[in-house]
Amino acid sequence: MMKYSIFSLARAALSGHKTWQPTWRDATPKDRYDVVIIGGGGHGLATAWFLASEFGIRNVAVLEKGWIGSGNAGRNTTIIRSNYGLPGNTGFYELSMKLWERMEQDLNYNAMVSQRGVLNLYHSDAQRDAFARRGNTMRINGIDAELLDQAALRKMLPFLNFDNARFPVQGGLLQRRGGTARHDAVVWGYAHAASALGVDIIQNCEVTGFVRDANGKVTGVETSRGRIGAGKVGMAVAGSSSRVAAMAGLRLPIESHVLQAFVSEAIKPLIPNVMTFGAGHFYVSQSDKGGLVFGGDIDGYNSYAQRGNLPVMEDVCEGGMALIPMIGRVRLLRQWGGIMDMSMDGSPIIDKSPVEGLYLNAGWCYGGFKATPGSGFVFAHLIARDETHKEAARFRLDRFRTGAMIDEKGQGAQPNLH
Amino acid sequence: MRIVCPFCGERELGEFTYLGDAKPQRPTADASEDAVYDYVYLRDNVAGVMSENWYHGGGCRTWLKVTRNTLTHEISAVEPAAGTGARQVAK
Numbered sequence: 415m416m417k418y419s420i421f422s423l424a425r426a427a428l429s430g431h432k433t434w435q436p437t438w439r440d441a442t443p444k445d446r447y448d449v450v451i452i453g454g455g456g457h458g459l460a461t462a463w464f465l466a467s468e469f470g471i472r473n474v475a476v477l478e479k480g481w482i483g484s485g486n487a488g489r490n491t492t493i494i495r496s497n498y499g500l501p502g503n504t505g506f507y508e509l510s511m512k513l514w515e516r517m518e519q520d521l522n523y524n525a526m527v528s529q530r531g532v533l534n535l536y537h538s539d540a541q542r543d544a545f546a547r548r549g550n551t552m553r554i555n556g557i558d559a560e561l562l563d564q565a566a567l568r569k570m571l572p573f574l575n576f577d578n579a580r581f582p583v584q585g586g587l588l589q590r591r592g593g594t595a596r597h598d599a600v601v602w603g604y605a606h607a608a609s610a611l612g613v614d615i616i617q618n619c620e621v622t623g624f625v626r627d628a629n630g631k632v633t634g635v636e637t638s639r640g641r642i643g644a645g646k647v648g649m650a651v652a653g654s655s656s657r658v659a660a661m662a663g664l665r666l667p668i669e670s671h672v673l674q675a676f677v678s679e680a681i682k683p684l685i686p687n688v689m690t691f692g693a694g695h696f697y698v699s700q701s702d703k704g705g706l707v708f709g710g711d712i713d714g715y716n717s718y719a720q721r722g723n724l725p726v727m728e729d730v731c732e733g734g735m736a737l738i739p740m741i742g743r744v745r746l747l748r749q750w751g752g753i754m755d756m757s758m759d760g761s762p763i764i765d766k767s768p769v770e771g772l773y774l775n776a777g778w779c780y781g782g783f784k785a786t787p788g789s790g791f792v793f794a795h796l797i798a799r800d801e802t803h804k805e806a807a808r809f810r811l812d813r814f815r816t817g818a819m820i821d822e823k824g825q826g827a828q829p830n831l832h
Numbered sequence: 833m834r835i836v837c838p839f840c841g842e843r844e845l846g847e848f849t850y851l852g853d854a855k856p857q858r859p860t861a862d863a864s865e866d867a868v869y870d871y872v873y874l875r876d877n878v879a880g881v882m883s884e885n886w887y888h889g890g891g892c893r894t895w896l897k898v899t900r901n902t903l904t905h906e907i908s909a910v911e912p913a914a915g916t917g918a919r920q921v922a923k
Contacts, residue, residue, distance in 0.1 A: 656877035667873040669852070670902070715850040716902045718879050723833050723905075725846035758873050814873040827872050830850060 418522055437523075438605040441614035446643035447475045449797055450635055451650060452621050452658060454478025455487040456597075457775055457782065458650040459604035459615070460790020461797070463521070466611035468791070469798035474613045475644075477637060479620040483601035486653055489720075489752035490783040491675050491709050493688050493699065495532040495592035496557055499548040502808030502820045503761060504555050509805045510788025511557075511591060517787055523603030525595050526702065531687040532592030533562075535574075535737070537581040541692055545587040552589070560588045571689070575739055581693035583737075594688060594699050600786055624662045624772070632662065632771035648773040648797050650789075653753035654718075655776035662769045666776065667758040667814045669829040672751045673712045673780045674722035676730065678744045680704030689737075696733025705747060708734060712754060712780060714830045722751040754780045760832030761820035764793055764809040765802070773797050774811060779832055833905050835898060838912055840891040847890025854883040854897055854913065879903055885913055 416422060416435050426433050449465060451458045454476045465471040478484075494514050496507035518525050536542045542561075549559035563585045564576060576583045605615055616639070625634035625641060634643040651658050659666050685700040698708040710730035713722045727749065735742050757763060757777030762785070767774045775793045778785065792806035802810075808820055814827075825831040833845045853875060859867040876882075879902055886896045897913035900906065 656875070657879055665874045665876065667875070669875050669877050670879075715900075716852070716877070716882065716884070717905065718903050719905050721905075723845050725844070728846075815869050828852075829875075830852070 438609035441616050443616050443639050443642050448473040448645045450644035451476045451648045453651040454482040455485050456600050456786035457789045460786050461793045462613045463604045463608040464791045464794035466613055469794055471798055472612040476615050477619045478617045481617050482605055483598055486752045487601045490597055491707050492594045492597045494595055494784040495589055497589045499551045500820050500822055506788055506805045508557050510785050513787030521603040521607040523606050525599040525603050527595045528593045529591050530593040531588055531590045533586045533588045533687055533689045535583050535586040535692045537693045549587050558591050562586050562588055646771055646797055650775040652755040652776055652778045652782055655755045662772055668777050669716055669756045670718055671712045671754050671756045672717040672722045673754050674751045675709040677748045678706040679747045691733045691737040694733035696730055718753055720751050756829035758814055758827040759819040759821040760823055762809050763811050764806045765811040836910055837888050837891055843891055849887040849889050851885040854885045
């Protein structure tokens with residue numbers, strides 16, 4: 415497998431860029447693996463890499479129905495942050511943030527991690543108080559957070575609609591270590607590093623059922639490319655978790671919903687960070703190509719269609735116009751949808767399933783991208799050691815039965831409102 | 833997506849609010865904890881044709897039972913959800 419450096423770049427340049435090799439190995443399935451991961455997105459590939467690099471399990475396969483990164487890993491708005499307020503989330507997302515900060519060195523791959531700052535704007539005294547509390551929670555937990563007033567923001571982002579009559583911008587909560595990463599490169603980077611350690615990445619391989627022994631333990635999977643035996647099976651198929659779990663006879667506290675994202679035509683550098691409108695649901699950053707990447711709420715109805723409808727598009731654009739009126743002159747270039755595992759409390763599930771040998775990584779709602787490295791690490795920990803990592807200890811499947819919910823938004827068991 | 837309301841005719845999606853799968857039925861007051869857990873938290877999360885509750889808040893303010901395919905968004909039937917509607921109004 416190629417090792418990337420300034421020297422490899424120079425060598426390839428001198429040979430007219432004809433010497434580049436595939437960055438990862440497209441494998442054909444063996445009969446049996448110690449661990450099979452279902453789902454070749456960011457979370458599945460990260461899990462495989464951590465299994466191989468941290469936990470010494472290298473006889474691993476990642477099975478992907480389509481091509482790697484063709485699901486939500488390639489459909490998100492690329493934001494990374496760790497500004498969560500509730501126990502369970504705060505520590506986990508900071509673990510993930512720290513892994514983002516060393517990812518490119520760990521993987522020897524340029525994932526374009528850019529810590530340009532994530533700014534949540536507030537528009538009322540009550541919202542300021544809530545943000546101050548969240549910022550304090552973060553700082554108590556060793557995470558950076560700064561509460562900025564309007565004067566500071568006027569210097570930083572002079573183009574905001576500060577004097578909006580209904581939603582004046584009063585200030586914002588800034589996490590400077592937050593930012594963006596190139597989502598496809600995250601997938602390719604984990605594939606590159608995992609493949610180099612012997613992990614088999616198998617594409618166009620759809621899981622169609624589980625193989626169970628007489629005691630009900632999962633001992634393998636049936637796939638479109640034949641039966642594959644496995645010591646343990648982990649599923650990281652957010653969006654389709656209910657469908658895959660149903661093959662093992664499980665019903666999950668999850669609904670699948672569609673979330674849309676949008677990119678404008680490319681313009682010169684304008685938005686220096688990631689910012690969110692606090693009086694509606696609109697978040698935006700600018701890609702290195704120059705397009706404004708933005709999104710808002712999920713559409714609100716169950717869907718597996720990977721496309722959304724116009725009312726949400728209109729709502730998102732209204733949010734953008736309320737915050738940054740000048741973007742009304744920018745044309746929308748592309749729009750797409752991805753399928754979210756909306757859980758009943760808005761938080762993920764990383765746990766053993768009730769079926770022996772089957773491990774769950776699900777329920778990421780629309781926050782899975784930022785969790786990619788952390789999710790891979792704690793899921794690999796769970797699979798390798800059969801015990802939960804302490805930062806994922808609250809992401810239990812049975813929390814819905816015991817009442818130990820992690821409900822950041824306080825919406826209750828109504829998945830389309832999280 | 834447009835929904836043909838039996839009272840108002842064909843209207844755009846923005847007029848409607850979604851509640852979810854119409855299949856789960858609230859257990860009786862003396863039902864077991866398992867039955868309540870199942871009703872509140874577990875979902876079939878159907879990939880295909882599903883019967884759903886929608887509310888026409890931007891029109892006749894009636895609860896509707898909509899039969900819709902979650903894979904294609906195709907709507908095959910819309911009828912008034914009398915029972916569900918009455919229970920929601922009583923809340």
